[in-house]
Amino acid sequence: MGQILDSLSQVADEIRADGAEGDTLMRLTDRSAKHLRDAGVIRMLQPTEFGGLEAHPREFAETAMGIGAMDGATGWVSGIVGVHPWEMAFFDPKAQEEVWGNDPDTWIASPYAPMGVATPVDGGYILNGRWSFSSGTDHCDWVMIGAAIGDKDGNRLNPPQSLHVLLPRSDYRIDQDSWNVVGLRGTGSKDLIVENAFLPEYRTISAELVMSGNAWREAGRDETLYRFPFSCIFPLGITSSLIGIAEGALNSYIETQRERVTVTGTAIKQDPYVLSALGDAAAEIAASRAAILDTVDRFWDMTEKGQEVSFEMRAIGRRTQTAAAWRAVRAVDEIFARAGGGALQLTNPLQRFWRDAHAGLSHAIHVPGSIFHAATLTQLGVEPQGAMRGMI
Template sequence: MGNPVLEAITQRAEEISALGSANETLCRLDDQAAKVLREAGVIRMLQPKIHGGFEFHPREFAETVMKIASLDGSTGWVAGVVGVHPWEMAYADPKVQEEIWGENQDTWIASPYAPMGVARPVDGGYVFNGRWQFSSGTDHCDWIFLGGMLGDEEGKMAKPPEPLHLILPRSDYEIVEDSWNVVGLRGTGSKDVVVRDAFVPGYRVIPFSKVVDGSAAREAGLTNPTYHLPFSVAFPLGITASVIGMAEGALAHHLAYQKGRVQITGTKIKDDPYVLYAISEAAADIAAARSALLDNASRMYDLVAAGREVTFDERAVSRRTQVQAAWRAVRAVDEIVNRSGGNAMRVDNPIQRFWRDAHVGLTHAIHVPGSVFHVSALTQLGIEPPQGPMRSMI
């Protein structure tokens, strides 16, 4: 069986690409761009079959996100970020799944997961408050996952800290307009959201610890190995796949642009061995980044499919592979953009947009190498990494 979602995207490639400028101007996805993703079924790739999803292999999801991002970075980013939320929603109480997908299986769920709110326990649930940045694709979503910390009776963060994922309908949070004005990924519409004294019933709350240790998937009775991937594999997958797709898009536009270009010196690009070398090196690095990310997802899938629990050491190496893949791809983009000439920076040349989008994508917290590389090195040295923040992104 092929990947019908990828086939649908390929058939509408020109349309997705043409909408890139509109997305950037609007500072959110154009309604037509969102419609293309819905009609192709992109956001249902990791959604449970019981609610109209496909339950695809994570590799197929990543390949599809890469393709979309190679056509337009913002559309690919939204596909990767919003597309992974049904994966976690599969863990949630069947009651909230029915609330979200019962009437419309194409309902989208936003985020972010950063624990920027406090949930105060009350009878039957929690009273929730907070403000979050970076809610990608939020204008096209009707529900949201928000990260929060368990509070005490006074609304202060409880000790020891306990992170939660809370699920809210659109009526319970405010999207802050004009809160997304950036140099890249403008079309993602990654706006701020605010929650003020919203009541969140207990069945709409998932302890983050259960997502991380895999018990949420086991308790939900899920059998597809995709749902037993570590969170640190599944959540970054769509984001990194989109960045690598942006690198592929930059390369494609660079090649098309350079094919007939003559430098100010009168030298044709096809006759410049230095530029040709840079093109080949960049193409190889982008291809290697792609292979590394897809292989990593497949290896993690095979481990859980075999009934193995993925160890902390394996998770650390997996995250190192994912982070390095993103950085390798974006460094390659820099090499070719630096050889594209000043006209590549004109607004009507897509190269500059892919370049900006890829760099902004690299700034996401999951792509910060410091603690990930530190911890993965310690594990390979056979040294137990310290508890606390150093382990939090693993």
């Protein structure tokens, strides 16, 4: 699968150049989206029977990192849109055929948060709502979104029950004015609006079934990839692209600072304080990469052997993933702080990596509180309950 990243490396200059345009357009350029489509990035976790590659999650992570280092928004879309085919493998085969039957390169947007309500009717549901942060949505023809099940009057059930549901582009509209942000502008993570769309039952799946790690059983899947823990694979593309952004910031600094001389007349190459700080930042970014990939490899090996990845291990894995994101972004701050005033110029790609890194850190998957709490409790022999089990 390294050939995917190799093929994109051949057009890396175009992807980097289009990053600035995407920042203005507030979506990926058509050319960048085509490069991703042609390379097969979004098919990496897709079932082979629908033209997918069923790649090892490590290869998927390394690819998202490599693209993120070229351009943050392009890496982010690769990581987020790229994980959706993994979950699609659990949907009714009829739904999979609808999405991929005519074109295996069809992209699916998200988000999973249950921002809308699905009201039961004969044969399915009527869906209404508004969803924010649909990354890459301008280049997607379907959406996989979260929905709370409602009663006959459209009120959310209590206790809540959630679905992940599929809709074609004709059943929702994109609010083109809803994405005007400081970072990851090129992701085009806009709002989606659904009004009274009919949702057939076969285009739905229990959110709890997916997040509990049991969807593969009901779907009749026994491939290692689809038995892999949801709580590791879902954050993987997001955090991997963020680490790639940090690597891109480091690369950008090195490229633009080689001949720089500070106002005091000291060449950067001869400034021991800057060199020490840069060395430390580079080591932190490398540690973040290694930590993420180590977790993936261990979980894969266990899954392949049919061993259970326990709640405690999953919680520690999420702690590792979240900490890696924060560590990488702190390193970007150290880099940016030593780049001089020139880094503030909008023509300098370093400022965009810096903005994109902070925007990426704000994703809900990187919030450390409950994850760190739950991981520590498990190690103390206490079983976390309620919200602390979320996304683990």
